[in-house]
Amino acid sequence: MNEIIIATRASNLALWQAYFIKAHIEKNFNIKVVLNEITSTGDKVLDRPLALIGGKGHFTKELEDAMLEGKAHMAVHSLKDVPTYIPDGLSLVAITQRQDQSDVLLSHKYASLDELPHGAIVGTTSLRRRMQLLSKRPDLKVKDLRGNVNTRLRKLKDGEYDAIILAYIGLHRLDLLKDIPFVEKLDFMLPPMGQAALGIEIINDNEQVHEIAMSLNDEYSFLCSKIERDFVSAIGAGCSAPVAVNATMYEDVVTIKAMIGYPNGTNIMEQTLHGSNEDSEDLGLELANLMIEDGALELLKNAEELAFKEEMPHRL
Numbered sequence: 001m002n003e004i005i006i007a008t009r010a011s012n013l014a015l016w017q018a019y020f021i022k023a024h025i026e027k028n029f030n031i032k033v034v035l036n037e038i039t040s041t042g043d044k045v046l047d048r049p050l051a052l053i054g055g056k057g058h059f060t061k062e063l064e065d066a067m068l069e070g071k072a073h074m075a076v077h078s079l080k081d082v083p084t085y086i087p088d089g090l091s092l093v094a095i096t097q098r099q100d101q102s103d104v105l106l107s108h109k110y111a112s113l114d115e116l117p118h119g120a121i122v123g124t125t126s127l128r129r130r131m132q133l134l135s136k137r138p139d140l141k142v143k144d145l146r147g148n149v150n151t152r153l154r155k156l157k158d159g160e161y162d163a164i165i166l167a168y169i170g171l172h173r174l175d176l177l178k179d180i181p182f183v184e185k186l187d188f189m190l191p192p193m194g195q196a197a198l199g200i201e202i203i204n205d206n207e208q209v210h211e212i213a214m215s216l217n218d219e220y221s222f223l224c225s226k227i228e229r230d231f232v233s234a235i236g237a238g239c240s241a242p243v244a245v246n247a248t249m250y251e252d253v254v255t256i257k258a259m260i261g262y263p264n265g266t267n268i269m270e271q272t273l274h275g276s277n278e279d280s281e282d283l284g285l286e287l288a289n290l291m292i293e294d295g296a297l298e299l300l301k302n303a304e305e306l307a308f309k310e311e312m313p314h315r316l
Contacts, residue, residue: 102189122164231258269295
């Protein structure tokens, strides 16, 4: 095998990620890397919020199809976009080292969340962000925000929003933060499963591809991501559910925090568990079971119904 094909979305950020992995592989292995650029469903459908498209894997399905059809050996994903279900014939085998997981508030007029006036318009696609933002500032008007990073920033600059919320890491990787007058990290905001890490998905039964993929794996990030993904899988949370979950490790102690609630920032349920590094593999499942006992499934069902009501989100 003298060539490996990587399936990637065609957005600027996805291509940055794919070229990052391509550079690593070509530096460490005597093999040529070719990119197969694919437009995903999530990139095509821009007139509706992701939660209203239905199903899972808006940004991954076409890439997985390419691998199953023999058009790629490997796919590079933003891990937060990868559903917990992986199709037969494929495996999510490696997670790159996680970077800064922060969400950031961006504005051309206001320096911080506290400075936003009553009724200010804030753009975000994420129900997770909506939930946490409105729990702090229920007076704000949240409107949906679709498009790639550059499109979202242009809408902000054009005055369609008073502020928008995006993941820090994408802006950092594309060197876009310098063009935004006001940037505030929202330290209170719990991230989603897998934010700021890349997931490397491969076809099964190819030892060389598996070896290459494993060279990209970070054990700490893989463990924490597994715990987060186990939690999301156990409670059955999809894109229409406001769910935040984050696992971290400090001095061999693993901590997982989770938050679920209504998209309007009410009925918030929070829970935290700790475990030793050696005994933490099932920590996500344990936390999910605790929250299910406290009524998490009913809460999520109600949250999903609220997310689909026309009067709940203010759409653009």
